[in-house]
Amino acid sequence: MAKTEHIDIYNYKKQLERSIHLVKTSRMCEKNKNLIMKFIDYAFLEGRKPARIIKYTIVLRKIDAIIKKDFEKVNREDVEKVIRKIEKEDNSEWTKLDYKVMLKKFFRWLRKTEEYPEEVKWIKSKVNRSNHMLPEELLTEKEVKKLIEVTREPRDKAFVALLYESGCRIGEVLTLRMKHVQFDKYGAVIVVDGKTGQRRVRLVSSAPYLLEWINKHPLKDDPGAPLIINHLNKSFLTYAGITKTLKTIFKNAGIKKRCNPHIFRHSRATHLANYLTEAQMKNYFGWVQDTKMAGVYVHMSGRDVDEALLGKVYGLKEVMEEKEKQESELRPKKCPRCEEMNPPTHKFCGKCSMALDAKTAIELDEKRKESDDVITQIFKDPRIHKFLLEKLIEEGLGKKVMEIRKGRSQ
Structure with missing residues (x-):
């Protein structure tokens, strides 16, 4: 490359x-x-x-x-x-x-x-x-999700999600161009240029946010355009500019932890150290092969000790299995109707508007029931009933409304 x-x-x-x-x-x-x-x-x-x-x-x-x-x-x-x-x-x-x-x-x-x-x-x-920073000083997946939720700007949603999931250095993210992002059935792959040269980084949870942003990108037809663009001059965002944006997002989310771009990489490395080998960590985060950083993160995670004590010493394999089954807070939501992959913060499918989880579906049904009850109460008042019916007749909808009311009373 x-x-x-x-x-x-x-x-x-x-x-x-x-x-x-x-x-x-x-x-x-x-x-x-x-x-x-x-x-x-x-x-x-x-x-x-x-x-x-x-x-x-x-x-x-x-x-x-x-x-x-x-x-x-x-x-x-x-x-x-x-x-x-x-x-x-x-x-x-x-x-x-x-x-x-x-x-x-x-x-x-x-x-x-x-x-x-x-x-x-x-x-x-x-x-x-x-x-080193203590675990409670790092960002959790739940907090990253909160940062995304409070952000209205599609560009910033994509940036926060991408910065965390990729674990990339801030310079690697801010210098990405549109052509460096490729989508596939699993999500997306970005090609970043870092200290150890170019490397591919697999994305899953941030891919839906990236897709939403790219579809709204002011220069979406230009492969050479900056991915994380400065809206004012259509150029690359500076480190100072994105740091200012992050401070606003942290404040709106009510997160009082240290706010700087590197905390996302540090937090992500600490999280992935529970699952990846040192060799995989080096490749994913773009570290040179003789670095001790991967080992430091794996050591901090306590993964090896947990596996040895719980699995081998005490025979509590189910504890380790349960830990492995824990679902990520940032896992994309698959629509049960059209199978579209949606961002984890979405409640409804961006393609077909279907509710993406049982809680949202129940809440939607309850709101519909409340609306129906309100309409029923309105129609019980003869004056309002007469006034609305006259207006609907004027619009040629009177017959249709009567048919609906008749259907509800049956």
């Missing part, structure tokens, strides 16, 4: 220009400014991407603001001060790790040494695994 062109959903070009401008116009000493600019040039020569360069400028400006002295004169005591500040901030463990790694890299470059210099060598560059 051909490599797709690069699409900058983060607007890195402008971000980088602004980051460099902030360095040049900051209050730090000229010597530190020049060192940062030289380090940026070095990072570009190393092949670092704009996103990384932007982070370097943020971290180095932070260091300067904390220690307020020439970088060349920094000692271990100064670095300890920086680390204490980083640890106290309300950032994720991965963000703190990033800061530490960049701090060490900068001073190794500055000291022109092969090994990390003494002032930063002691810094631990590993994430504390105990600080």
